[in-house]
Each structure stands twice: as structure tokens, then as C-alpha cells.
Amino acid sequence: MHCVIIFGTSNWVPSDYLIYLVLIMGGLLTAGVAMSVFLFYEDHYWGDENFRNKLRFHTSHRNLSKQDTQKI
Known part of the structure; x- marks a missing residue:
């Protein structure tokens, strides 16, 4: 009840200027x-x-497909 007295009973509505500024x-x-x-x-x-x-041919993955075929 005390908050109602301080803030009033009406809702605060921002102005159009403030809404446009925020947008x-x-x-x-x-x-x-x-x-x-x-x-x-x-x-x-x-x-x-x-x-x-360098991203495409990283040294750790450069010959990975060739190594797999040789191991088999």
C-alpha cells in the first residue's frame, strides 16, 4: 500500500521519442x-x-588420408 502512494496508481508510458530513440x-x-x-x-x-x-592444409591433417591407406 505504501508503494502505491509513492508511485501512484497510473502506469508509466514512455514517450514516442524515447521509443524511437531506443529502436x-x-x-x-x-x-x-x-x-x-x-x-x-x-x-x-x-x-x-x-x-x-594454412587453415585448409593444417600440418597435422595434411597427409591423414594417405597414412590411413598405407596402414591398411
């Missing part, structure tokens, strides 16, 4: 994260052929 800030944050991920992927994967080859 725009959320959209900009989401776009910023998406651009950051995309640019990291583009720079460190597509832009670096040596890095791609």
Missing part, C-alpha cells in the same frame, strides 16, 4: 556489430590467402 540506437548497435563481424571475416579470411591455405 534507432538498437538498430545502429546491431548494424555496427554486423559490420564488425563482416569486416573481420573479410580481412582475415578472404583477404589473406596464406591464412586460408
